[in-house]
Amino acid sequence: ASFDTAWSPPVGALRALSLRFPDDTFRLDYHEPDMMVAGSATFRGGVVRGSHVEDGPSVIRIGREVFGHE
Numbered sequence: 001a002s003f004d005t006a007w008s009p010p011v012g013a014l015r016a017l018s019l020r021f022p023d024d025t026f027r028l029d030y031h032e033p034d035m036m037v038a039g040s041a042t043f044r045g046g047v048v049r050g051s052h053v054e055d056g057p058s059v060i061r062i063g064r065e066v067f068g069h070e
Helices: 010-018 057-065
Strands: 025-030 037-046 048-057
Touching: 010 025, 010 037, 010 048, 025 057, 037 057, 048 057
Parallel strands: none
Antiparallel strands: 025 037, 037 048
16 A cells, blocks of 8 residues: 655554554555655564665665656
């Protein structure tokens, strides 16, 4: 699923969702081209299991490869 949020990735919402469904794994990929930030986080059982943040030129690559932006 894809959706837009204002100002920041919905980390709290994904954490709450993963608490509600503790056996499922949720992955959040985000891209903020105006601030030149992109990254991903994985949630399971209310815990962030992995997180990665990119800045600079790799933000453009992530925007293209993950989100299909031009």
